[in-house]
Amino acid sequence: MVRVTIWNENSHERRDERVAAIYPKGIHGAIASGIAQDGYSIRTATMNEPEHGLTDDVLRDTDVLIWWGHCDHEEVDDAIVDKIYARVLQGMGLIALHSSHYSKIFRKLMGTSCLLNWRVADEKERLWVVNPAHPIAQGVDRYFELEQEEMYGEFFDIPDPDELVFLSWFQGGEVFRSGCTFRRGQGKIFYFRPGHETYPTFHHPTVLRIISNGVRWAAPEPELKPISNFPGPAPALEPITNEHKKR
Amino acid sequence: MVRVTIWNENSHERRDERVAAIYPKGIHGAIASGIAQDGYSIRTATMNEPEHGLTDDVLRDTDVLIWWGHCDHEEVDDAIVDKIYARVLQGMGLIALHSSHYSKIFRKLMGTSCLLNWRVADEKERLWVVNPAHPIAQGVDRYFELEQEEMYGEFFDIPDPDELVFLSWFQGGEVFRSGCTFRRGQGKIFYFRPGHETYPTFHHPTVLRIISNGVRWAAPEPELKPISNFPGPAPALEPITNEHKKR
Amino acid sequence: MVRVTIWNENSHERRDERVAAIYPKGIHGAIASGIAQDGYSIRTATMNEPEHGLTDDVLRDTDVLIWWGHCDHEEVDDAIVDKIYARVLQGMGLIALHSSHYSKIFRKLMGTSCLLNWRVADEKERLWVVNPAHPIAQGVDRYFELEQEEMYGEFFDIPDPDELVFLSWFQGGEVFRSGCTFRRGQGKIFYFRPGHETYPTFHHPTVLRIISNGVRWAAPEPELKPISNFPGPAPALEPITNEHKKR
Amino acid sequence: MVRVTIWNENSHERRDERVAAIYPKGIHGAIASGIAQDGYSIRTATMNEPEHGLTDDVLRDTDVLIWWGHCDHEEVDDAIVDKIYARVLQGMGLIALHSSHYSKIFRKLMGTSCLLNWRVADEKERLWVVNPAHPIAQGVDRYFELEQEEMYGEFFDIPDPDELVFLSWFQGGEVFRSGCTFRRGQGKIFYFRPGHETYPTFHHPTVLRIISNGVRWAAPEPELKPISNFPGPAPALEPITNEHKKR
Numbered sequence: 001m002v003r004v005t006i007w008n009e010n011s012h013e014r015r016d017e018r019v020a021a022i023y024p025k026g027i028h029g030a031i032a033s034g035i036a037q038d039g040y041s042i043r044t045a046t047m048n049e050p051e052h053g054l055t056d057d058v059l060r061d062t063d064v065l066i067w068w069g070h071c072d073h074e075e076v077d078d079a080i081v082d083k084i085y086a087r088v089l090q091g092m093g094l095i096a097l098h099s100s101h102y103s104k105i106f107r108k109l110m111g112t113s114c115l116l117n118w119r120v121a122d123e124k125e126r127l128w129v130v131n132p133a134h135p136i137a138q139g140v141d142r143y144f145e146l147e148q149e150e151m152y153g154e155f156f157d158i159p160d161p162d163e164l165v166f167l168s169w170f171q172g173g174e175v176f177r178s179g180c181t182f183r184r185g186q187g188k189i190f191y192f193r194p195g196h197e198t199y200p201t202f203h204h205p206t207v208l209r210i211i212s213n214g215v216r217w218a219a220p221e222p223e224l225k226p227i228s229n230f231p232g233p234a235p236a237l238e239p240i241t242n243e244h245k246k247r
Numbered sequence: 248m249v250r251v252t253i254w255n256e257n258s259h260e261r262r263d264e265r266v267a268a269i270y271p272k273g274i275h276g277a278i279a280s281g282i283a284q285d286g287y288s289i290r291t292a293t294m295n296e297p298e299h300g301l302t303d304d305v306l307r308d309t310d311v312l313i314w315w316g317h318c319d320h321e322e323v324d325d326a327i328v329d330k331i332y333a334r335v336l337q338g339m340g341l342i343a344l345h346s347s348h349y350s351k352i353f354r355k356l357m358g359t360s361c362l363l364n365w366r367v368a369d370e371k372e373r374l375w376v377v378n379p380a381h382p383i384a385q386g387v388d389r390y391f392e393l394e395q396e397e398m399y400g401e402f403f404d405i406p407d408p409d410e411l412v413f414l415s416w417f418q419g420g421e422v423f424r425s426g427c428t429f430r431r432g433q434g435k436i437f438y439f440r441p442g443h444e445t446y447p448t449f450h451h452p453t454v455l456r457i458i459s460n461g462v463r464w465a466a467p468e469p470e471l472k473p474i475s476n477f478p479g480p481a482p483a484l485e486p487i488t489n490e491h492k493k494r
Numbered sequence: 495m496v497r498v499t500i501w502n503e504n505s506h507e508r509r510d511e512r513v514a515a516i517y518p519k520g521i522h523g524a525i526a527s528g529i530a531q532d533g534y535s536i537r538t539a540t541m542n543e544p545e546h547g548l549t550d551d552v553l554r555d556t557d558v559l560i561w562w563g564h565c566d567h568e569e570v571d572d573a574i575v576d577k578i579y580a581r582v583l584q585g586m587g588l589i590a591l592h593s594s595h596y597s598k599i600f601r602k603l604m605g606t607s608c609l610l611n612w613r614v615a616d617e618k619e620r621l622w623v624v625n626p627a628h629p630i631a632q633g634v635d636r637y638f639e640l641e642q643e644e645m646y647g648e649f650f651d652i653p654d655p656d657e658l659v660f661l662s663w664f665q666g667g668e669v670f671r672s673g674c675t676f677r678r679g680q681g682k683i684f685y686f687r688p689g690h691e692t693y694p695t696f697h698h699p700t701v702l703r704i705i706s707n708g709v710r711w712a713a714p715e716p717e718l719k720p721i722s723n724f725p726g727p728a729p730a731l732e733p734i735t736n737e738h739k740k741r
Numbered sequence: 742m743v744r745v746t747i748w749n750e751n752s753h754e755r756r757d758e759r760v761a762a763i764y765p766k767g768i769h770g771a772i773a774s775g776i777a778q779d780g781y782s783i784r785t786a787t788m789n790e791p792e793h794g795l796t797d798d799v800l801r802d803t804d805v806l807i808w809w810g811h812c813d814h815e816e817v818d819d820a821i822v823d824k825i826y827a828r829v830l831q832g833m834g835l836i837a838l839h840s841s842h843y844s845k846i847f848r849k850l851m852g853t854s855c856l857l858n859w860r861v862a863d864e865k866e867r868l869w870v871v872n873p874a875h876p877i878a879q880g881v882d883r884y885f886e887l888e889q890e891e892m893y894g895e896f897f898d899i900p901d902p903d904e905l906v907f908l909s910w911f912q913g914g915e916v917f918r919s920g921c922t923f924r925r926g927q928g929k930i931f932y933f934r935p936g937h938e939t940y941p942t943f944h945h946p947t948v949l950r951i952i953s954n955g956v957r958w959a960a961p962e963p964e965l966k967p968i969s970n971f972p973g974p975a976p977a978l979e980p981i982t983n984e985h986k987k988r
Contacts, residue, residue: 021552033508089404090358091874110357110430111334115474117481122489122762126978128648128669133832133927138962142969148489153481154622154661155474155636156334157432162407163903167648167669173484175622175661175669184359185404186874191314227362227402234400236833237420237867238912242369242395256906338627373731375895375916380680381584385715389722389896401869401908402883410656414895414908414916418732422869422916433627470632484620484667527796583854583898605852606925607830609968611975616983642983647975649968651830651926656901667978678853679898721856721896728858731914736889737865 002219003041005062006031007054009069010046012197015076018121019197025177027068027195027202034208040215047072048097051086052080056093059083064093068195069079069103090226095211098195101156106191109184110158115232116176117153123171126192128180131165136179136190143204143208150196158191166210168193186224190214251343252309253278254301256316257293259444265267266444274315274442274449281455287462294319299327302454306330310342310466312417313458315442316350328352329362335471336432342458343447348403353438356431357405364400370418372396372441379413383426383437383460397443399423405438410441413457426457428464433474435465442473496713499556501548502526503563504540506691507674513691519529520564521689521696528702529533534709541566546574553577558587558709562689571732575599581680592689595650600685604652610670611647617665619643619688621672625659630673630684630707638700644690652685660704662687671695673704675711680718684708685714687715743960744782746803750810751787753938760938768936769941775949779896779954786882788813793821794960800824800834805834805956810844822846829969830926834959836952839936845951847932850925851899852946857917858894864912866890866935868919872906874932877920877931877954882884885947893917907951909934922958927965931955 002112008028012019028044036042046055046068065084069076081104088094088109094107107114125146129137153174159182166179178193190212195201201211202208255275259266270277275291283289292300294316306312312331316323328351334355335341343353352363372393376384400421406429413426425440439457442448449455502522522538530536539547540562553559559578574599580599582588582603590600601608609692620642625630627675647668653676662672672687686704689695696702749769753760764771769785777783786794787812800806806825810817815932822845829835829850842855866887870878894915901925907920919934933951936942943949 061275109358111356115476117476119483121483121487123483123487126667130650130671131499131654131924132649132968133924133929133962135962138964141771151481154624155476155626156624157474159406159429159431160409160625163654164658165873167671169663169667169669171483171485172485173620173663174481175663177624177661181287182406183874184406188874198311205739221874221876221879222393224874227404227873228883229362229364229402229404233366233368234365234421236370236398236400236418237366238418240368240370241417251580300704337498347911372815372947373914375896378677378901379721379896380677380718401871402873407872407904410901411905416914416916420867420910422910424871424908429626430625435627443788454983460523468627468629468632471627475636476625544822603852605850609970611970613974613977615974615977615981617977617981645975645977649970651902651968651970653923653925654903663980665977665981668975676900678900721898723856723858723896723898727860727862728892730860730862730864730892730912732912733911734862734864 001039001041002215003061003063004066004215005058006042006044006066008046008051009031009072010048011072021199022200023202027197030202031066031211034202035199035212035215038212047075052076054080054084056083059087062092063219064095064212066095066097066211067103067105068097069102070099070197076091076104079082081108085109086107088189091186091220091224092227093187093212093215093220094189095218096191099192101191107156109182109189112159113157116156117173120196121151121172122148123151126169127166128169129165130167134163134164134165135217136210138213139209140206146194146199148199149194149201152193176227186220186227188218190218217245220233248286248288248379250308250310251313251462252291252305254315255291255318257385258319259317269445269447270449274444277449278313278458281449282459282462285459287400294322299323301327302332303330306334310376311342311462312354313342313344314347314350315344317444320350323351325351328355332356335434335436338467338471340434340435340462340467341436342461342465343436343438345440348438349444351460356436359406360404362404362462364421365382367443368398368418368419369395370398374413374415376412377414378410381410381412382464383412385456385460386456387453392443393446393448393451394466395446396441396448399440432478433467433471437461437465495533495535496709497555497557498560498709499693500536500538500560501546502538502540502619503566504542506564507568516552516692517696518692521691524696525560525705528696529706529709532706541569543727546570548574548649550577557587557713560589560591560705561594561599562591564691565591567597570598572598575602579603581659582681582683585714585718586678587681587709587714588683589708589712590683590685591658594688595640595685598631600620603676605699606653607651610650610739613645613666614643614690616642617645621660624661624662625657628659629711630659630704632707633703634700636738638697640688640693640695642693643688643707646687680714680721682712742780742782744797744802744954747783747785748805748809749785750813751789752813753811761815761912763939763941764943767809768869768938771943772807772952774942776956778833778951779953788816790826790841792796794818794840795821795825800828803833805836807836807952808836808841808844808846809839811938814844817845819845822849822867823930826850829930832927832965834928834956834957834961835930836955837930837932839934850923850930853900854898856974857897860892860913861937863889863894863947864892867910868872868907869910871904872904872907875904875906876958877906877951879939880950881947887935887940887942887945889940890935890942926959927968929982931959
């Protein structure tokens with residue numbers, strides 16, 4: 001059973017009545033409910049818990065970490081970020097949602113600024129599938145629509161994704177690479193764009209389906225082993241003749 | 248004229264007579280001499296200079312930075328690393344040589360551990376071209392040989408390269424992705440494997456040719472402009488009708 | 495000097511007055527005029543010439559072939575397609591424009607159906623740069639607009655591009671991967687979406703700039719040599735000991 | 742249950758006693774036995790059956806096609822190749838083994854010559870894992886060895902693989918991209934290098950494990966639907982205002 005930890009900054013929900021009305025159990029709670037029927041072992045964690053709820057035990061027992069952060073990226077403890085980073089390289093999957101494009105952990109894994117253009121104008125977003133055979137796109141039609149979302153526009157400063165799954169069209173005139181996969185070490189990463197806190201995006205069935213697909217895709221292979229590079233010099237596997245020395 | 252800065256830790260040369268005998272002007276000096284005829288404006292910089300020789304002025308006036316480091320990676324000032332990182336994202340090319348796979352700047356740009364297997368056993372390396380049309384492979388035959396080199400073996404923990412140009416065969420039985428390109432922001436990065444300090448690799452004409460090809464490839468386009476994302480909300484380019492509100 | 499051959503089906507121009515009014519010298523003539531000042535050696539070729547104007551001599555002397563075809567794809571002689579294919583694998587660049595997505599040569603190089611969605615509705619297209627450091631994007635701002643174009647929409651059945659340079663936004667609600675590069679053999683291929691025959695797209699300065707950038711990018715390296723694989727068994731470069739036979 | 746069809750030219754086995762001694766049930770039979778315990782529905786097909794054993798019914802009921810061909814590539818009926826090609830684009834997985842690099846179907850899907858260097862000299866091959874988290878590499882250690890194999894060496898004329906999983910080291914001095922994945926349409930393709938007919942490669946447990954991993958990886962998603970592009974013009978999803986006409 002895939003073990004999922006859903007991490008949420010959980011800041012807007014506590015400070016903004018509009019957000020609390022949309023997400024009474026928090027964004028993390030909405031996602032947890034939304035993928036509850038898919039057979040995962042789910043826990044949640046939030047910023048204000050000790051160690052942000054991401055203790056060594058929790059991270060060790062997490063196969064896929066879902067991340068939502070926005071206004072408090074800088075409040076996340078660097079030591080925790082380093083632990084998450086190490087776990088991703090060891091094989092833990094990571095699903096970075098929406099404004100998590102600018103989280104410490106995502107930027108550290110990308111090696112770029114991860115900046116983009118944005119606008120909150122209650123506009124329509126239409127997400128198009130550009131890789132229909134990808135596991136993450138299963139159950140999604142040619143496209144789906146979110147009637148109101150924040151706009152994210154190019155140029156999005158990320159490395160070229162390993163795979164591009166979704167592209168967004170925005171009513172205000174922009175486009176965006178909205179579903180991108182990356183591999184870092186043994187860990188699989190899925191960035192998924194939608195999910196501004198003032199819209200009910202995480203109640204949308206297709207959004208939840210895609211997140212659940214992402215969990216299954218990002219989960220480490222059952223037999224995955226740590227990388228076993230030698231700590232010192234590697235023994236030669238074949239005789240080394242050093243012919244040049246004999247000349 | 249492309250402006251090249253060749254940075255070298257310059258530590259082995261000053262402490263080890265064998266290395267000094269091979270590189271009396273330092274590894275940086277050998278590379279500078281080796282590409283001197285190719286029409287670049289070349290300067291060098293080393294660890295022990297103030298700000299490691301990489302002042303704001305030097306970095307601003309550098310189109311391509313060549314980097315060689317090994318035993319003193321941790322001595323490189325984080326503030327300088329951050330400046331180099333910013334310049335790469337703005338468009339400065341970076342050529343990371345050999346043991347620079349584990350330099351702070353390369354790891355920061357990759358987002359992975361960049362660990363690998365290694366062995367110093369005076370063994371033969373044969374580098375094969377797997378992308379013969381690539382600008383970096385021009386002037387190189389199907390393969391070339393280095394009679395003695397350090398071995399670097401897989402698994403090399405890097406993101407999938409954007410382009411793979413060279414693969415190495417080692418006498419002791421390993422293989423390695425020896426010529427890899429990556430784009431980060433507007434900057435082009437070329438990792439090139441050979442160049443252990445106890446071997447005359449940086450006097451080898453094909454190695455020098457490849458480094459020079461790399462400089463030409465990694466140099467920013469003459470018209471390159473800074474990325475101009477909006478600092479705040481981006482204005483809409485099309486009318487946003489918010490039809491949903493009218494229902 | 496890069497030698498460019500601009501091939502055009504040249505069918506709409508001869509049969510449709512509206513098209514002839516926009517392109518009195520043909521689409522090939524418009525492109526030739528539009529990049530004339532960029533220092534290339536330019537010739538044109540059209541369907542109705544003997545061998546479609548693409549004789550062995552012409553193909554041998556072409557560094558970059560620009561292709562525009564639409565309603566008469568099936569009329570192109572397979573033998574000529576095979577010659578173009580061989581030349582691309584040897585290093586000739588290919589720029590496939592607009593409806594050439596369904597040309598025999600492009601489909602043969604892609605290995606997919608190259609089908610897409612389309613609509614001719616005089617709608618606005620906005621092309622966004624998603625790889626601002628790419629040579630093909632130089633001189634282009636964050637985006638540019640074509641007031642009227644045909645729509646091409648996803649899913650576009652191509653292999654994952656090596657590089658994605660432009661994405662299109664369409665007024666009618668679609669998005670498209672509009673600037674894509676591919677390498678096949680030693681040849682570089684650039685697919686560029688705009689250019690429906692009933693619109694003045696090939697008079698637009700940014701479109702012409704991008705095509706010219708594409709020519710420079712796709713031109714083979716001056717020193718490029720044919721691939722020199724052995725016709726029969728390759729001689730061993732190292733002793734083969736067959737230790738297993740001695741056991 | 743994934744439905745696998747193993748296709749074999751089955752020519753060497755019938756004409757060469759040495760090969761028949763190694764593969765008394767044919768290469769197809771060896772592979773079928775070797776993956777029999779992994780829970781697939783397996784059938785085999787060979788060249789001399791009507792329609793090469795690949796009738797419309799068989800292809801429709803195949804999720805993953807494994808292909809081994811060598812001396813009789815040209816004997817494969819183009820009409821059958823076209824049907825396989827269509828099925829791959831619709832989502833059927835394809836595993837191309839060894840000399841199938843030059844099969845009609847693989848070349849048609851790649852869009853390149855697929856040529857390489859080769860040598861039959863009973864030499865050792867060592868395959869290194871360069872993507873240890875990949876599903877196809879599960880159960881494989883850092884490397885594995887085949888004591889005798891044919892050599893395949895670079896330059897291998899394929900498009901850049903979507904993913905590189907294995908690299909080979911050969912005793913005679915060459916390297917090779919031995920495990921490569923590609924997506925074409927909705928179909929996943931895995932090329933795997935080893936498997937010369939005069940060696941017992943298809944009895945090697947790691948080789949069989951990798952082929953079985955490949956089957957699981959290449960199998961289409963259970964919910965995969967045909968691509969539903971419009972046959973004619975696509976209806977607009979948003980109002981098209983044609984503002985330019987009003988000016």
